Amino acid sequence: xxxxxxxMSPLGKGESVxxxxxxxxxxxxxxxxxxxxxxxxxxxxxxxxDVLRVMQQCLEEMSVDCxxxxxxxxxDYREGYRGRLASKVRSVEEKLGxxxxx
Amino acid sequence: xxxxxxxMSPLGKGESVxxxxxxxxxxxxxxxxxxxxxxxxxxxxxxxxDVLRVMQQCLEEMSVDCxxxxxxxxxDYREGYRGRLASKVRSVEEKLGxxxxx
Amino acid sequence: xxxxxxxMSPLGKGESVxxxxxxxxxxxxxxxxxxxxxxxxxxxxxxxxDVLRVMQQCLEEMSVDCxxxxxxxxxDYREGYRGRLASKVRSVEEKLGxxxxx
Amino acid sequence: xxxxxxxMSPLGKGESVxxxxxxxxxxxxxxxxxxxxxxxxxxxxxxxxDVLRVMQQCLEEMSVDCxxxxxxxxxDYREGYRGRLASKVRSVEEKLGxxxxx
Numbered sequence: 001x002x003x004x005x006x007x008m009s010p011l012g013k014g015e016s017v018x019x020x021x022x023x024x025x026x027x028x029x030x031x032x033x034x035x036x037x038x039x040x041x042x043x044x045x046x047x048x049x050d051v052l053r054v055m056q057q058c059l060e061e062m063s064v065d066c067x068x069x070x071x072x073x074x075x076d077y078r079e080g081y082r083g084r085l086a087s088k089v090r091s092v093e094e095k096l097g098x099x100x101x102x
Numbered sequence: 103x104x105x106x107x108x109x110m111s112p113l114g115k116g117e118s119v120x121x122x123x124x125x126x127x128x129x130x131x132x133x134x135x136x137x138x139x140x141x142x143x144x145x146x147x148x149x150x151x152d153v154l155r156v157m158q159q160c161l162e163e164m165s166v167d168c169x170x171x172x173x174x175x176x177x178d179y180r181e182g183y184r185g186r187l188a189s190k191v192r193s194v195e196e197k198l199g200x201x202x203x204x
Numbered sequence: 205x206x207x208x209x210x211x212m213s214p215l216g217k218g219e220s221v222x223x224x225x226x227x228x229x230x231x232x233x234x235x236x237x238x239x240x241x242x243x244x245x246x247x248x249x250x251x252x253x254d255v256l257r258v259m260q261q262c263l264e265e266m267s268v269d270c271x272x273x274x275x276x277x278x279x280d281y282r283e284g285y286r287g288r289l290a291s292k293v294r295s296v297e298e299k300l301g302x303x304x305x306x
Numbered sequence: 307x308x309x310x311x312x313x314m315s316p317l318g319k320g321e322s323v324x325x326x327x328x329x330x331x332x333x334x335x336x337x338x339x340x341x342x343x344x345x346x347x348x349x350x351x352x353x354x355x356d357v358l359r360v361m362q363q364c365l366e367e368m369s370v371d372c373x374x375x376x377x378x379x380x381x382d383y384r385e386g387y388r389g390r391l392a393s394k395v396r397s398v399e400e401k402l403g404x405x406x407x408x
Binding site: 116170172 | 216219221272
Binding site: 207209211219220222223225226229230233238239240241242243244245247276278280282288289290292293295296298299300304305306 | 309311313321322324325327328331332335340341342343344345346347349378380382384390391392394395397398400401402406407408
């Protein structure tokens with residue numbers, strides 16, 4: 001299982017890109033994978049081929065009317081762990097002995 | 103105002119790095135900047151010099167006992183906007199007409 | 205065609221990770237895609253499914269003996285352009301009117 | 307010493323952003339830090355405060371006429387090492403026993 005965080009922005013489509021991001025969210029929700037959206041991207045959890053396929057679909061969907069797209073991504077692979085959307089933050093909270101803003 | 107998302111991991115300190123991440127959270131909280139932690143990093147909001155200084159302090163603190171560190175970061179600068187830790191996600195929800203997981 | 209830049213590091217395998225990176229280079233070279241390696245990662249150019257497949261293979265190969273891996277990636281999609289490993293830098297040089305270090 | 311790789315793109319300024327990137331190169335060259343430009347960004351080597359200051363200057367310069375900017379960055383800190391713009395790639399070549407494309 002991996003966590004994949006990604007965000008993509010079209011260039012040349014104005015400063016406000018949330019209408020394009022909304023389409024990605026529809027694809028992510030339809031995938032059935034667990035996810036979390038935050039201000040700088042979306043994190044999905046699943047097997048490696050599955051999360052990469054979802055990212056590819058989001059990019060292909062955006063490319064329909066966006067001729068240039070920049071996308072950044074980060075993967076965290078850890079053998080034998082799942083449910084890390086929540087557990088990674090919890091682990092830091094345990095070390096601190098208090099909750100953080102999340 | 104900018105949003106700065108970053109995460110850093112020591113190399114050669116084992117697979118579990120949350121004790122090191124916890125120290126960064128202490129620095130971030132002490133900075134007084136608004137922030138949000140998620141499974142793949144932490145987002146802070148502030149003026150550009152302030153957010154970069156906090157990231158630098160986190161890296162310097164980790165380097166005290168970690169001889170090698172990899173750090174990835176993403177900045178989103180938008181003139182005249184603040185409070186975007188919450189408003190960016192809200193903007194996507196408005197386009198979708200429903201809440202997302204956050 | 206897209207440019208995909210990525211780098212991956214195992215956690216808990218010591219400070220020096222070049223033996224693991226070398227394996228990725230073998231996969232990239234075997235793919236037949238054009239590529240360029242630099243100090244912070246490797247850039248490959250190809251169709252979206254192809255470049256993602258190569259990145260997936262590199263990660264799978266590293267996961268054979270690395271239980272935790274962090275990977276960062278960046279994609280630049282631009283419709284109708286190819287050969288951008290060289291042309292993007294050249295375009296900046298033309299604006300500057302002089303060569304840059306590359 | 308650290309290696310800092312970064313790239314920044316204005317949103318809403320069209321698909322071609324090399325005129326804006328060229329300005330960053332002028333700042334980087336004026337800094338006197340060693341650097342390398344590639345198709346997905348620029349890598350600079352120096353002490354942590356110095357490389358972050360250069361990145362900040364590039365962003366401030368772009369923000370003069372770009373109201374929205376997205377920037378991604380990656381840092382590689384390694385105590386006691388310098389000259390890594392060249393040596394990191396060379397280290398992989400030594401493991402492979404042959405040169406790579408760079």
